[in-house]
Amino acid sequence: xxxxxxxxxxxxxxxxxxxxxxxxxxxxxxxxxxxxxxxxxxxxxxxxxxxxxxxxxxxxxxxxxxxxxxxxxxxxxxxxxxxxxxxxxxxxxxxxxxxxxxxxxxxxxxxxxxxxx
Numbered sequence: 699x700x701x702x703x704x705x706x707x708x709x710x711x712x713x714x715x716x717x718x719x720x721x722x723x724x725x726x727x728x729x730x731x732x733x734x735x736x737x738x739x740x741x742x743x744x745x746x747x748x749x750x751x752x753x754x755x756x757x758x759x760x761x762x763x764x765x766x767x768x769x770x771x772x773x774x775x776x777x778x779x780x781x782x783x784x785x786x787x788x789x790x791x792x793x794x795x796x797x798x799x800x801x802x803x804x805x806x807x808x809x810x811x812x813x814x815x
Contacts, residue, residue: 700724702794702806709812710784718779718809720794727775731798734768734779736790737808747779748798761787784813 706718718734733748747768748757756768767780777794791808795801 700796700803702803704792704794704806704809707792707809707811709814711815712785712813714784714813715780715782716784716811718781718792718811720777720779720806722775722777722794722796725796725803727796728772730796730802732768732770732777733795733797733801734777735793735795735801736788736811737793738787738790741790743793746792749777750798781811784811786813789813 701723702720704718704720706716710716728751731748731750734746735743736746737743744759746759746762747766749768749770753770758766765783770777789812791810793805793808795805796803
């Protein structure tokens with residue numbers, strides 16, 4: 699059974715930083731691209747960042763380019779999202795999933811990020 703366990707969220711002031719972690723299980727992690735998504739209240743879930751299985755290609759939503767960095771550790775079946783210069787509009791629940799263009803598996807519980815002064 700596939701599981702995603704996201705962590706690292708919390709309250710942060712504008713301009714601050716957070717590092718999210720996602721540990722995956724139940725599938726061969728190193729065979730899949732991994733992606734981070736987020737969903738703000740009243741909005742659809744959107745892709746934030748993606749990383750290929752060998753980390754040789756990375757993509758970001760325009761809204762986070764230059765501020766967020768995605769990385770992965772295949773030995774730990776983990777993917778990370780380092781978020782800098784956070785803005786109130788980054789407030790959302792953040793999720794990880796496998797796949798490059800579309801999510802492959804069911805969602806985990808996500809981790810809440812709240813950016814407010």
